[in-house]
Amino acid sequence: MNSDLNVSFELDGKTVEVQAGETLLAACRKTCTEVPTLCHDDRLDPYGGCRMCLVELEGAPRPVPACKTTAAKGMKVTSQSPMLERVRRTMAEMLMTEHTSGNGVQVDGLEECAKELGVGAMPIKFENPRTWEDRNRFLAFDPGACILCDRCVRYCDEVMQCTALEHVGQGSEAFIQPTDGASFLDTSCELCGGCISTCPTGALYEKQATAPIAETEATRSVCTFCGVGCVLDIHTKDGKVVKISSEEGSGPNDGHLCNKGRFAWQFIHHKDRLTHPLVRNAQGELEETTWEIAYSRVVEGLSAVKKKYGADSIGFLASSRCTNEDVYALQKLARSAVGTNNVHSCAAT
Amino acid sequence: MEEIENTDCMLVVGSNTTEAHPVLALRMKKAMRKGAHLIVVDPRRTWLAERAEVHLQLRPGTDIPLMNAFAYVILEEGLADNTYIENLTENFDEFAAAAKEWPPERAAELCEVSADDIRKAARLYAKTDKAGIYYTLGITEHVCGVDNVRSLSNLALVTGHLGRESVGVNPLRGQNNVQGCNDVGNNPVYFPGYQEVADPEAHAKFSKVWGKELSKTPGLRLDQMMDGMHDGRLKAFYVMGEDPVVSEPNAKHVESGFEQVEFVVCQDIFLNETSRIYADVVLPSTCFAEKDGTFTNSERRVQRVRKALDPPGEARADLQILHELAAALGDDWGPADPETVWNEFADYSPRFFGIRYPRIETFGLQWPCPELDHPGTKFLHEGAPMRGKGKFYGLDHVPAWEEPDEDYPFLLTTGRTLYHYNAATQTARSEGHMDKQDRCFVEIAPADARDLGIEDGSDLKVESRRGVITVQAKVTDAVHPGVLWMPMHFAEARANVLTGDGKDPEIGTPEYKVTAVRLLT
Numbered sequence: 066m067n068s069d070l071n072v073s074f075e076l077d078g079k080t081v082e083v084q085a086g087e088t089l090l091a092a093c094r095k096t097c098t099e100v101p102t103l104c105h106d107d108r109l110d111p112y113g114g115c116r117m118c119l120v121e122l123e124g125a126p127r128p129v130p131a132c133k134t135t136a137a138k139g140m141k142v143t144s145q146s147p148m149l150e151r152v153r154r155t156m157a158e159m160l161m162t163e164h165t166s167g168n169g170v171q172v173d174g175l176e177e178c179a180k181e182l183g184v185g186a187m188p189i190k191f192e193n194p195r196t197w198e199d200r201n202r203f204l205a206f207d208p209g210a211c212i213l214c215d216r217c218v219r220y221c222d223e224v225m226q227c228t229a230l231e232h233v234g235q236g237s238e239a240f241i242q243p244t245d246g247a248s249f250l251d252t253s254c255e256l257c258g259g260c261i262s263t264c265p266t267g268a269l270y271e272k273q274a275t276a277p278i279a280e281t282e283a284t285r286s287v288c289t290f291c292g293v294g295c296v297l298d299i300h301t302k303d304g305k306v307v308k309i310s311s312e313e314g315s316g317p318n319d320g321h322l323c324n325k326g327r328f329a330w331q332f333i334h335h336k337d338r339l340t341h342p343l344v345r346n347a348q349g350e351l352e353e354t355t356w357e358i359a360y361s362r363v364v365e366g367l368s369a370v371k372k373k374y375g376a377d378s379i380g381f382l383a384s385s386r387c388t389n390e391d392v393y394a395l396q397k398l399a400r401s402a403v404g405t406n407n408v409h410s411c412a413a414t
Numbered sequence: 415m416e417e418i419e420n421t422d423c424m425l426v427v428g429s430n431t432t433e434a435h436p437v438l439a440l441r442m443k444k445a446m447r448k449g450a451h452l453i454v455v456d457p458r459r460t461w462l463a464e465r466a467e468v469h470l471q472l473r474p475g476t477d478i479p480l481m482n483a484f485a486y487v488i489l490e491e492g493l494a495d496n497t498y499i500e501n502l503t504e505n506f507d508e509f510a511a512a513a514k515e516w517p518p519e520r521a522a523e524l525c526e527v528s529a530d531d532i533r534k535a536a537r538l539y540a541k542t543d544k545a546g547i548y549y550t551l552g553i554t555e556h557v558c559g560v561d562n563v564r565s566l567s568n569l570a571l572v573t574g575h576l577g578r579e580s581v582g583v584n585p586l587r588g589q590n591n592v593q594g595c596n597d598v599g600n601n602p603v604y605f606p607g608y609q610e611v612a613d614p615e616a617h618a619k620f621s622k623v624w625g626k627e628l629s630k631t632p633g634l635r636l637d638q639m640m641d642g643m644h645d646g647r648l649k650a651f652y653v654m655g656e657d658p659v660v661s662e663p664n665a666k667h668v669e670s671g672f673e674q675v676e677f678v679v680c681q682d683i684f685l686n687e688t689s690r691i692y693a694d695v696v697l698p699s700t701c702f703a704e705k706d707g708t709f710t711n712s713e714r715r716v717q718r719v720r721k722a723l724d725p726p727g728e729a730r731a732d733l734q735i736l737h738e739l740a741a742a743l744g745d746d747w748g749p750a751d752p753e754t755v756w757n758e759f760a761d762y763s764p765r766f767f768g769i770r771y772p773r774i775e776t777f778g779l780q781w782p783c784p785e786l787d788h789p790g791t792k793f794l795h796e797g798a799p800m801r802g803k804g805k806f807y808g809l810d811h812v813p814a815w816e817e818p819d820e821d822y823p824f825l826l827t828t829g830r831t832l833y834h835y836n837a838a839t840q841t842a843r844s845e846g847h848m849d850k851q852d853r854c855f856v857e858i859a860p861a862d863a864r865d866l867g868i869e870d871g872s873d874l875k876v877e878s879r880r881g882v883i884t885v886q887a888k889v890t891d892a893v894h895p896g897v898l899w900m901p902m903h904f905a906e907a908r909a910n911v912l913t914g915d916g917k918d919p920e921i922g923t924p925e926y927k928v929t930a931v932r933l934l935t
């Protein structure tokens with residue numbers, strides 16, 4: 066980047082340099098200055114709705130949201146002060162009071178933030194009479210946990226461009242719902258689950274999830290459903306998948322997934338999974354057997370054909386969904402162990 | 415992939431990106447929000463097509479004339495990049511002569527689009543400095559698939575839209591590891607790392623590495639294997655993770671081929687049509703969540719796959735199965751460890767030498783990556799085309815293998831949908847996905863539906879010269895009259911019962927995209 070495109074300004078008494086167009090929040094993160102955020106997602110347009118990220122700007126009448134303020138030359142910014150601390154605690158306390166329920170399926174960013182600031186809900190009872198049911202099997206919504214930050218709505222509008230969610234009503238009457246209050250299955254929703262991934266409170270969560278996130282172990286891997294190769298995290302508990310998610314910045318997909326990557330994992334534990342080797346018996350039926358017998362049948366079968374017709378009468382076919390290592394081994398089996406170059410896969414593209 | 419966001423013009427050809435590659439399409443959507451021009455060439459009005467500045471809703475199988483007409487406009491209006499053509503390309507004259515044959519008015523008639531739209535699209539693409547072409551199976555699954563791709567590369571060459579960020583001709587690959595499969599040698603004419611079987615040096619090298627005198631005879635391609643089952647060249651089949659009876663064209667022909675084969679082994683996580691009927695031995699293996707290894711995505715990025723679970727019952731990792739079988743066949747490969755296997759591949763494949771597990775622990779690397787400290791390669795053809803000079807091709811229209819006629823008046827084309835994946839053995843086992851789409855359908859234009867008295871949602875028989883299937887009618891103006899569209903995912907209504915034997919003569923990719931059919935109500 067050309068240096069005259071850079072902007073230098075003062076942050077907490079130190080001079081910092083960022084690229085033109087970057088926000089004060091980006092600058093804070095670069096210098097490892099802790100500024101809490103809730104409504105901000107790097108993948109969405111700057112919004113400035115929750116006011117958790119307020120900072121002081123010299124000459125400005127009031128604190129400004131760091132996530133929505135573009136750094137400019139010569140600015141003097143204070144990110145930590147007793148006043149800001151007070152404001153942040155008040156904001157967090159109010160939001161915690163609105164946030165009346167939680168389910169633990171997702172990491173609760175609000176609760177973490179409040180804990181960090183040492184506050185909890187105010188001792189007043191906040192009623193949220195709204196309940197929500199939907200017949201789709203992937204997306205669940207808990208209105209009591211929602212703080213109306215609009216991240217889900219903005220994700221659906223800006224990233225998916227599906228406009229399948231809306232923020233309706235005002236003040237204490239406001240709520241989030243699928244367009245026109247319909248089921249997700251009857252709207253333009255594509256069941257990508259991106260709204261879940263951006264929700265900072267866990268109000269939107271995976272219906273299929275079988276355990277709280279805190280009890281799961283995450284394994285980073287790659288989606289197997291198409292050539293985009295999205296990086297994802299498989300959350301498991303007791304040898305079962307609980308849910309699949311993806312972390313922002315972890316791969317070429319930057320935390321985005323489609324409905325297949327995020328939700329199509331039921332097949333892993335499906336009752337139709339093969340659990341034993343099978344061989345065809347004299348009646349022409351497949352029956353369970355041991356690995357030993359299965360292997361010897363394969364060796365016999367391949368050797369007999371090779372002896373009778375030659376190695377080039379045997380063909381090897383690999384799925385383009387196997388790993389590189391599996392496929393390498395298959396072509397080596399064909400070429401080295403059997404002696405033929407008849408190896409190919411289904412799609413030539 | 416991120417360079418798509420910074421492009422100023424996208425020419426999307428035969429790719430329903432939002433359904434086939436949803437997350438990649440998010441980058442396109444982002445570019446659109448930033449104001450990039452969008453041109454879509456697709457027989458169907460897809461999500462992207464609906465939002466495109468120009469949608470060329472061409473008749474399936476007429477891509478070459480259309481691209482020639484683009485070139486005609488570019489040459490006629492002086493929009494070519496002459497410096498690029500002079501310094502970095504060859505065979506321009508042949509290409510220019512072929513393009514001359516296709517004025518937009520002539521192409522418009524054959525392709526069933528408007529000549530003005532062709533001119534508008536060609537100008538947009540040529541005049542925008544950062545303009546990229548994106549294509550998928552819609553362009554390759556034809557009798558002239560290779561030439562279709564060449565016709566796109568002609569356009570990039572004539573405008574100099576190559577070798578920089580956010581330009582080029584970008585294939586979007588269908589299955590998740592098609593790239594990797596080819597890379598590691600799952601190909602009848604290449605050893606691992608694209609080293610030719612016919613090259614004596616490569617042959618000597620791999621013979622030495624594996625301690626065996628290897629066969630020098632190039633192998634059979636998939637389509638040749640399918641024919642080989644009939645003509646006696648092929649007597650045994652080892653199928654890992656595939657269901658050729660469902661996925662290959664002309665299903666009846668494939669089935670009668672399997673009848674004649676003497677021995678079939680299937681290694682998979684579920685029983686499928688092929689193994690249920692034809693396998694002599696079925697070996698239970700593992701899904702992606704149950705093993706370690708790597709996948710290579712369509713931008714040539716090698717990424718780590720990690721084991722999160724144990725396989726069910728006695729199922730074993732594919733790698734372990736293959737190693738144990740090799741040993742049983744008298745070929746001892748040592749322990750079945752994914753990293754060791756990858757290292758063997760990388761050690762002897764120069765373009766991959768620098769990619770090693772520790773280097774891709776947190777983020778994948780893109781090959782070519784020849785050295786251990788090489789950063790990987792973001793764009794192929796950087797600066798100049800890889801093969802020295804970019805070659806132009808003079809191309810002409812290639813009629814489909816089977817065109818509609820009086821008896822079979824409709825042109826059927828096939829594709830993928832957002833909610834399912836290929837033969838749907840996995841997505842059909844997800845109830846939530848079946849809620850969205852639980853059965854096979856065929857899209858038909860309102861005018862055709864009216865003529866034949868077909869109602870939306872009614873059952874319909876689609877018949878070709880090879881077979882017949884029953885599907886649900888979906889009446890929609892997303893397709894032109896005379897054209898039908900159908901997804902390829904459903905086992906109980908296999909599109910491949912209908913498809914024929916047409917294939918690209920150079921690489922054997924089957925023609926899934928044009929089949930002549932008739933409708934019976």
Ligand code: SF4
Nearest residue numbers: 114115116117118130
């Ligand atoms: S209050 Fe404003 S500045 Fe603070 S986090 Fe929320 S949106 Fe950002």
Ligand code: SF4
Nearest residue numbers: 221254255257258260
């Ligand atoms: S799942 Fe995706 S498409 Fe559906 S509402 Fe959420 S973000 Fe929008």
Ligand code: SF4
Nearest residue numbers: 211212214215217264
């Ligand atoms: S559901 Fe989540 S993301 Fe959406 S407004 Fe409520 S808290 Fe914000």
Ligand code: SF4
Nearest residue numbers: 288290291295323326
């Ligand atoms: S999550 Fe969707 S877009 Fe990403 S690799 Fe999987 S199938 Fe492809």
Ligand code: FES
Nearest residue numbers: 104105113114132
């Ligand atoms: S994060 Fe800045 S206002 Fe919400």
